[in-house]
Amino acid sequence: MTGTTRTGVSGTFTASHRSFEGQPHTHRWHVLAWFAPRSRQDARTYRANLDRVLHAWEGRELPPHLQEGEDIAAWIGRMVGCVEVQVSRPDERIHARWMAA
Numbered sequence: 001m002t003g004t005t006r007t008g009v010s011g012t013f014t015a016s017h018r019s020f021e022g023q024p025h026t027h028r029w030h031v032l033a034w035f036a037p038r039s040r041q042d043a044r045t046y047r048a049n050l051d052r053v054l055h056a057w058e059g060r061e062l063p064p065h066l067q068e069g070e071d072i073a074a075w076i077g078r079m080v081g082c083v084e085v086q087v088s089r090p091d092e093r094i095h096a097r098w099m100a101a
Contacts, residue, residue, distance in 0.1 A: 006034040009047040013054040017062040034084040069096030
């Protein structure tokens with residue numbers, strides 16, 4: 001069998017950020033993180049790592065360097081060590097994706 005396999009885990013968090021005009025507002029962010037199973041870690045370990053990062057933002061205002069979905073996705077990717085992150089606000093039909101180089 002050829003191809004690339006990935007293990008995905010997901011989570012959500014609610015946080016505020018500032019619009020381009022500087023106005024704070026809140027969103028419910030949906031996150032899907034994809035891992036390259038190097039050592040066949042259990043998906044529960046990946047999920048626990050993602051949950052830890054998302055929990056730190058729950059109910060807070062995101063810092064200035066994380067105002068856009070693309071920045072949020074990249075930051076999550078680096079924090080949890082995955083190969084791809086998708087961040088979305090489905091009700092608004094807005095999506096962002098980061099992929100490791």
